Amino acid sequence: MYYARVVIGVLFGVLVFAFLDYALPSQNVVRISNTYNRLTNIPASSSLFWAADSTGTVENARGQRDVRFMDTVRPNGKVFVYRNEDTGWVWPPYFKYDSANLQAEATNLQSTGADPIWVNVTAYGWRVAPMSIYPNAISINSVAGPDARPTNWPAMIVCAVLLALLALVWRMWGQFRETGLQRFRRKST
């Protein structure tokens, strides 16, 4: 029983970490090399990692979606692909509906390797090539150079708020238990 509880606890911890890692914004300094739309197949198995149906995304009869993408290059030379979809008022709570503007901004900041423009792309999600899922870009800011390390304030603030809430819920739970026990004892004596 003890080991089962340890295993369940560890799995739960990993799950929470993965969830936060997926949903919280991350920031990467990249150079945008291309922006385009591509008709994309979204299989049911990975539809969780794409925009929800009710955000105004259009699908054709075959279930394909016209999705905006951005090709980028990292300072170390490796490539990274972002998608650019509205999240609308659905999960995750970014309430993004300016993907057309963001795409225009990205196109404006597009640059070649010879004359690079370095930008900081804020995004959430994972790039998992075998499943064809991409992180969703949220905003783009130009930075001084490839060595810039912008502080990820949004994720820090969200983590701090979540920790404070957790502490509060913890104390509330403790209070409820204690009061419940006291009532129980008073009745039983």
Add this chain to the structure above:
Amino acid sequence: MAVIRLWLVLLALEAVFFVALRLYLRLRRAERLRDRWRERHGRGAAGEDAFVARGMAGFEKGLRARLSFLVFVLPNLAVLVIVYLVNWH
């Protein structure tokens, strides 16, 4: 409509949290009053329940009770701030 659904879900969560928070604040205050009485008069002295009831009478007008209504304000404010930062900033 996704906006209405979001708002309804948010409101439901806020309501649940609000009820739990109020219960917590009340229980904690009552417990502190009880502890104070027992410190002064010892355990089992008469008038403890009346003392606690008197102390709880002013709960609704207290700062904590008033601040607890922020549960219905702050999340909505956070949504507006996120909307602004993501789409207009």
